[in-house]
Amino acid sequence: MSTEHPSEEPDSFSDGEDSPGEDSVGFGDDLELNRFDGLPFSSRYYKLLKERKTLAVWKVKCQFEDALLNNQLLIVSATATTGRSTQIPQWCAEFCLSAQYRHGMVVCTQPSRQQAVDLALRVADEMDVNIGHEVGYTIPLETCCSSDTVLRYLTDDMLLREMMSDPFLERYGVILVDQAHERTVSTDVLLGLLKDILLQRPELRVVVFTVPPMTEKLVRHYGGVPLVSLESPCTAEVVHSSTSSKDYFYSALRLVLEIHRTKESGDVVVFFASDEEVYSACNILQSESSRLGGKLDQIVPVVLCPSQQGPVPALSEEAVPTKSRRVFLSTQQGEDAWCTVESVNFVVDTGVQKKMVYNPRVRANSETPQPISGCQADLRKQLCAATGKCFRLYPEASLQQAETPPQMLDSNITPTVLFLKRMEIAGLGQCHFIDRPDPEGLMQALEELDYLAALDDDGNLSEIGIIMSEIPLDPQMAKALLASCEFDCVSEMLTITAMLSAPSCFLEPSAGLTHEAARCHRKFQHPEGDHFTLVNIFNAFKQSQKEQYTTAEKWCQDYFLDHSALKTAEAIRSELINTLNRIELPISVPCFGTKTNTNNIKRALLAGFFMQIARDVDGSGNYFILTHKHMAQVHPRSGYGAQSHKLGLPEWVVFNEYNLSQNSLRIVSEISPQVFIQMAPLYFFYNLPSSESKDILQHMLESEGSRQSGKDPSIKHGSDSRGNCAEVTPSYDRCIIQ
Numbered sequence: 001m002s003t004e005h006p007s008e009e010p011d012s013f014s015d016g017e018d019s020p021g022e023d024s025v026g027f028g029d030d031l032e033l034n035r036f037d038g039l040p041f042s043s044r045y046y047k048l049l050k051e052r053k054t055l056a057v058w059k060v061k062c063q064f065e066d067a068l069l070n071n072q073l074l075i076v077s078a079t080a081t082t083g084r085s086t087q088i089p090q091w092c093a094e095f096c097l098s099a100q101y102r103h104g105m106v107v108c109t110q111p112s113r114q115q116a117v118d119l120a121l122r123v124a125d126e127m128d129v130n131i132g133h134e135v136g137y138t139i140p141l142e143t144c145c146s147s148d149t150v151l152r153y154l155t156d157d158m159l160l161r162e163m164m165s166d167p168f169l170e171r172y173g174v175i176l177v178d179q180a181h182e183r184t185v186s187t188d189v190l191l192g193l194l195k196d197i198l199l200q201r202p203e204l205r206v207v208v209f210t211v212p213p214m215t216e217k218l219v220r221h222y223g224g225v226p227l228v229s230l231e232s233p234c235t236a237e238v239v240h241s242s243t244s245s246k247d248y249f250y251s252a253l254r255l256v257l258e259i260h261r262t263k264e265s266g267d268v269v270v271f272f273a274s275d276e277e278v279y280s281a282c283n284i285l286q287s288e289s290s291r292l293g294g295k296l297d298q299i300v301p302v303v304l305c306p307s308q309q310g311p312v313p314a315l316s317e318e319a320v321p322t323k324s325r326r327v328f329l330s331t332q333q334g335e336d337a338w339c340t341v342e343s344v345n346f347v348v349d350t351g352v353q354k355k356m357v358y359n360p361r362v363r364a365n366s367e368t369p370q371p372i373s374g375c376q377a378d379l380r381k382q383l384c385a386a387t388g389k390c391f392r393l394y395p396e397a398s399l400q401q402a403e404t405p406p407q408m409l410d411s412n413i414t415p416t417v418l419f420l421k422r423m424e425i426a427g428l429g430q431c432h433f434i435d436r437p438d439p440e441g442l443m444q445a446l447e448e449l450d451y452l453a454a455l456d457d458d459g460n461l462s463e464i465g466i467i468m469s470e471i472p473l474d475p476q477m478a479k480a481l482l483a484s485c486e487f488d489c490v491s492e493m494l495t496i497t498a499m500l501s502a503p504s505c506f507l508e509p510s511a512g513l514t515h516e517a518a519r520c521h522r523k524f525q526h527p528e529g530d531h532f533t534l535v536n537i538f539n540a541f542k543q544s545q546k547e548q549y550t551t552a553e554k555w556c557q558d559y560f561l562d563h564s565a566l567k568t569a570e571a572i573r574s575e576l577i578n579t580l581n582r583i584e585l586p587i588s589v590p591c592f593g594t595k596t597n598t599n600n601i602k603r604a605l606l607a608g609f610f611m612q613i614a615r616d617v618d619g620s621g622n623y624f625i626l627t628h629k630h631m632a633q634v635h636p637r638s639g640y641g642a643q644s645h646k647l648g649l650p651e652w653v654v655f656n657e658y659n660l661s662q663n664s665l666r667i668v669s670e671i672s673p674q675v676f677i678q679m680a681p682l683y684f685f686y687n688l689p690s691s692e693s694k695d696i697l698q699h700m701l702e703s704e705g706s707r708q709s710g711k712d713p714s715i716k717h718g719s720d721s722r723g724n725c726a727e728v729t730p731s732y733d734r735c736i737i738q
Helices: 043-052 056-070 084-098 113-127 156-162 185-200 214-222 248-261 275-291 374-382 414-426 439-451 463-470 475-486 490-501 514-522 530-547 549-558 563-582 595-609 639-647 673-679 692-709 722-726
Strands: 073-077 105-110 135-139 142-144 151-155 172-177 205-210 227-229 237-240 267-271 298-304 324-330 344-349 352-359 364-371 389-392 613-616 623-625 631-634 652-659 664-670
Touching (some): 056 084, 056 227, 105 156, 185 214, 185 414, 214 227, 248 275, 374 389, 463 475, 475 490, 475 595, 490 530, 530 563, 530 595, 549 563, 595 652
Parallel strands (some): 172 205, 237 389, 298 324
Antiparallel strands (some): 352 364
């Protein structure tokens, strides 16, 4: 890679693609060299180049190059079907190459990890270079790049993590933000910070990909920046239902079977509301396909969920049986992602999405069904071939919201606020949000960070807050991990945090195997609670690998555990170990199972999760949550839920998650109220709403304080301030990181 710095900006940049041999698949006497790796182009390069030039985005190639040369920021309005996500990053790489990378390389963000990988593989093929060298990708827990990488695809959250060490993104000359209309929290934060970074780096170029109606909003937000628009009108027929059906799930499946019986050619895409519906539909279609007569082709259902990890099966034509029809099953987050499938002739749009909405008052998520936006409906229609049909199982009038609502307004933004506080230290100014966060959610986030001792008296990050921001975990989990360094249980807490950060390790058993799965899972249950059960499972999984790695998957199958989830937990744990080593925090020797270790794990958990405490008020599993006075039950999957009839339920518990829609506590472990009093900051304790449970704790606190100090236990404690509360603090050995 050349590192020479030219004396001035180039007046133009050549694509290096209009070669004499581009219309043939062979080489002439003079071999043309690839400017990115210095090697001769292969015959496949010219074949793909011919295909690339048929993409709609090539119509605006010259317009885009002129705009990139003369402007810091520009917006490209085009759907993914135009080829924007593969071609424009290559043109930007040529732009940086023409400047000999004086200002840096090219990075292109994606909301989905699978999209980042797929696009990197495709572009490396088109550029005729090796993946991981000139073209690479970075996704959580996996990096495929080198010092030679000039074009990198990564997830939007990973680019934010990079800003921790490179706040002005100085290693990049061009930053492309793809699918801005998805409105993920990370993308919105990135767009807000880039506005300030552009002022600090006049040589930087930023390109934002979006679709209407988000286009107009971004142009207004950035103040009349250039717009490269490529309309791709879809001529597919749209058929609306006269009424919205609550039974949209089975209506969609019946419609798929009706389409199949017409014997019209083409694959089908069906959009459901949730991953659960997608997998249920897959099982039903597989069953129905086996019942079809010999006169009909086979139905091949293909799951396309953003949460899915690994390569998508049956996405290519070669992977499908000859006489078959693929039915792609997806959710609300995949409208702009499956553009590589050119055989789709039918789209079935249920018009419903299930979103997790965070309620800051009760610090809990609830899954709520909502109608999709007009933007999402248009993107779904675009997947149809020109002669295809888009069936919408709802009236046209029901599309009341044009834009996709920002996830920022529905999410817990405490991790985001912690990150932005860190960026303030790095010298970045305010984040210029396209849509500002909800004030109540923002206040709750600041309050939570204050309780976790992440903020100082001026509202800036404390030393603990800076360390917490270095750890790629939610703030509560990061605080618990830091506390484990003080209590000599880091190894066990690393396992707990990794298992909680990974997908659930418990497999859904098929019909008839529910009791067998429960019996297998009971073998791992720990009497102290679910956090300890997760350690048991992970340790057993690691032991199965030591015996013989090839049996690890079989071991997981035998115990109804998800092998990929456990491998993800293993990778997360390794990443966390590297992080702790980098910031020079100690890692204790494992001693799981001892009484001292058990007590220390609970102390560490309470250092981060003291806001998530509940008490069984009647001995029958009705848990009173102290922070917002809701009554909830332990989730049936909990070890306490399974064995409560035998061992009884603990009175006081710490829980990892409260689901408002199910009114259930997930990942529950027993604690003692005395340890809770010891670990919870007093200014949090005295802000708890009044209740019988708080009175019990208050009495314990006053009695202990009286014994330790000899003061009258009848002293009143009503102040919300830290200073006034400090005078009644009992002399516990408090965790020093608080």
